[in-house]
Structure formats: structure tokens, C-alpha cells
Amino acid sequence: MRTEPFSLRLSSPLATASGAIEAREGFLVRYDHRDETGIGEATPLPGWTESLADCERALDRAAEAEVSGGHTAAMLELAADTVPAARHGFATALLDADARADGVPLYRWFDADRRCESVPVNATVGDGDPTETADAVERAVDGGFDCCKLKVGARAVAADVDRVRAVRERVGADVTLRADANGAWSREQASEAFDALAEFGVAYVEQPLAADDLAGHADLRGGPVGVALDESLAHQRADTVLAADAADVLILKPMALGGPGNAHTLALRARERGIEPVVTTTIDGVVARLAALHVAAAVPDIGACGLATGDRLGGDLAPDPATVTDGEMTVPQTDGLGVDPAEVRQDA
Ligand SMILES: O=C(O)CCC(=O)c1ccccc1C(=O)O
Numbered sequence: 607m608r609t610e611p612f613s614l615r616l617s618s619p620l621a622t623a624s625g626a627i628e629a630r631e632g633f634l635v636r637y638d639h640r641d642e643t644g645i646g647e648a649t650p651l652p653g654w655t656e657s658l659a660d661c662e663r664a665l666d667r668a669a670e671a672e673v674s675g676g677h678t679a680a681m682l683e684l685a686a687d688t689v690p691a692a693r694h695g696f697a698t699a700l701l702d703a704d705a706r707a708d709g710v711p712l713y714r715w716f717d718a719d720r721r722c723e724s725v726p727v728n729a730t731v732g733d734g735d736p737t738e739t740a741d742a743v744e745r746a747v748d749g750g751f752d753c754c755k756l757k758v759g760a761r762a763v764a765a766d767v768d769r770v771r772a773v774r775e776r777v778g779a780d781v782t783l784r785a786d787a788n789g790a791w792s793r794e795q796a797s798e799a800f801d802a803l804a805e806f807g808v809a810y811v812e813q814p815l816a817a818d819d820l821a822g823h824a825d826l827r828g829g830p831v832g833v834a835l836d837e838s839l840a841h842q843r844a845d846t847v848l849a850a851d852a853a854d855v856l857i858l859k860p861m862a863l864g865g866p867g868n869a870h871t872l873a874l875r876a877r878e879r880g881i882e883p884v885v886t887t888t889i890d891g892v893v894a895r896l897a898a899l900h901v902a903a904a905v906p907d908i909g910a911c912g913l914a915t916g917d918r919l920g921g922d923l924a925p926d927p928a929t930v931t932d933g934e935m936t937v938p939q940t941d942g943l944g945v946d947p948a949e950v951r952q953d954a
């Protein structure tokens with residue numbers, strides 16, 4: 607196992623209720639397995655995953671364990687609940703090598719019977735005043751998106767409602783709107799927001815309440831605006847979240863869940879319970895974005911996913927083979943993730 611640090615600046619920082627994301631630092635992971643080299647990416651995001659320092663220590667421990675015990679021993683050092691980003695990095699490299707060895711794109715390693723050319727994606731629009739927000743959504747719609755997610759919760763509920771009204775007036779009824787409060791609201795604020803946002807046809811709100819308030823989320827369900835859980839999954843066991851009947855939609859971030867395999871398993875388990883899975887990045891480099899794209903591609907009839915985040919980066923780890931046209935992201939059909947590990951490095 608070989609690891610290499612990288613640091614990517616966002617040319618377009620994402621303003622959220624829990625602060626702005628301005629840069630992403632992490633590690634590329636390379637692993638030789640079954641005569642192939644696989645590549646993975648560990649890009650921790652504090653609040654969602656372990657710290658950068660804990661990620662590095664976990665990868666070092668895993669590399670040491672691998673020398674004598676192979677990939678099984680390495681994986682035992684990488685617990686999904688404590689070091690999910692480190693686990694994601696190694697697990698992705700292993701999966702990439704396995705899919706290459708089997709001669710299939712990663713999504714077909716998850717489900718050999720599937721063929722998936724593209725995955726629908728939403729545009730992600732950060733906090734801003736009503737005009738800035740409507741401008742950003744209009745640009746996205748002009749660029750072919752028909753589903754936009756707005757960050758809310760960074761200002762008063764009434765001010766967010768003004769933003770959503772401005773967006774709806776600007777782009778009309780045909781665009782699907784979602785909101786993401788990143789856990790900012792009290793129960794009272796959330797119920798006020800849900801009542802007001804219903805008028806503008808908001809499909810769902812991601813994490814309206816704190817991550818541990820599953821009962822509060824369960825109470826918000828049943829109206830025209832759906833409830834999606836995101837942070838709750840990063841902070842609690844998936845079994846607890848699934849059993850709480852607290853969500854219409856589950857947001858699955860492979861980086862926060864310990865890897866593409868864990869995210870894929872959870873997507874199918876959510877479906878079994880009538881909960882819609884949505885796969886998103888944590889604003890990552892191209893390796894992790896492709897891993898998330900393949901997870902989404904492996905799930906039949908998945909709705910719009912939060913994968914169109916590459917254009918926020920000022921530089922990347924390799925050219926991106928997945929382009930977005932008419933709100934659909936193309937899925938690479940070459941073996942593995944769809945990037946050549948030899949061409950992956952910072953600012954490639
Ligand atoms: O879902 C999207 O549209 C993009 C991803 C996104 O919003 C996000 C990115 C980094 C950290 C947290 C989040 C989030 O969904 O809350």
C-alpha cells in the first residue's frame with residue numbers, strides 16, 4: 607500500500623449552515639492486488655469523518671499490517687465508525703483493483719447484470735442572498751440541470767424562505783428543488799420552515815434537525831416536504847437510523863460511511879424499507895467522486911444524486927472522465943473506476 611498526500615483548493619467555496627468548505631486535503635492510496643494497481647482516495651472532512659491526522663495514522667497502521675497480513679489485516683485496522691475516510695481510501699483501491707482484474711467497470715462489479723450509461727445529478731447551490739441564489743440556480747438550469755439543492759439554515763428561516771421564493775419565481779415550476787439545512791434548525795424552526803417551503807414545492811429537506819434527533823425528524827414526516835437524513839448516518843449506527851422511521855430519503859456519502867461497498871449495501875437496505883437512497887460526495891477529488899458515481903450507477907432507478915461537485919475545485923487529481931450533460935453524469939464503462947492510476951496525482 608502506498609499513500610501520498612494532496613491538497614485541493616476550492617475555486618468556488620461552498621457556504622453552508624455549518625461553515626464554508628474552502629479546501630480539501632487527503633491521501634491518495636495505491637494498492638497492488640491480483641496483478642492490478644488500484645487507486646483510492648481518503649479525504650476526511652471533520653464533522654463527518656476523522657481528522658486529517660487520524661486518517662493519516664490509520665492509513666499508516668493499515669500499511670504496516672498489510673505487510674505481514676495482506677489486505678484482510680489492513681482492513682481490520684480501518685473501522686468504518688472511527689476512521690471512515692481512511693477506510694474509504696483503502697477499500698476503494700482494493701475495489702478498483704478487483705474490478706480491473708475482473709474486467710468490469712466498478713458499478714458492474716457490484717451488479718454484473720446492470721448497464722448504466724449515466725446517473726441524474728443535482729446542482730449544489732450554497733448560501734447567498736436571494737438574488738445570488740436565484741442567479742446560481744438559473745445558471746445551473748441554463749447548464750442543463752433540472753434538480754437543484756440549496757443550502758439553507760445559515761440565516762433566519764424567513765430569509766431562507768425568501769431565497770426559495772426568489773428561486774421558484776426565477777426558474778418556474780419544472781425545476782425540482784431540494785434544501786439542505788445541515789442540522790441547523792430547532793424543532794420549532796423546522797416546522798415553520800416545512801410549512802412555508804411546501805408552498806414552493808420543495809421536494810425534501812436534508813437534515814433539518816440535529817443528527818441525534820431521530821424522533822424530531824420522524825415527527826416532521828408525512829407532509830408534502832420530505833425528510834432526508836445525512837449527518838444522522840455519520841453520527842449513528844445505520845441500523846438505528848433505518849429503524850427509526852425518521853426519513854423518506856437517505857443521503858449516502860461513501861467517504862463518511864467507510865467506502866463504496868458500505869454505501870452500496872446501505873442504498874439497497876434503504877430501498878428494501880421504502881427509503882430512497884441518494885449518493886453524494888463530500889466535495890472530493892476525482893477518484894472519490896468516481897467511486898461515489900459507481901455506487902449510484904449500481905442502484906437501479908436512482909434519483910438525482912449530489913455528485914456534480916467537481917467544478918468547485920481549483921485543481922484536481924486527474925482529468926475527469928465523467929461529464930455532466932442535461933443533468934446527467936456519464937458513467938465510465940472502462941475497467942474499475944475509470945481513471946488510470948498512473949495518471950493520478952495532484953493538479954494532473
Ligand atoms: O449533495 C450535494 O449536492 C453535494 C454534497 C454536499 O452538499 C455536501 C458536501 C460536503 C459536505 C456536506 C454536504 C452535505 O450534503 O451536507
Ligand SMILES: [Mg+2]
Pocket residue numbers: 786788812813836837857
Ligand atoms: Mg447534506
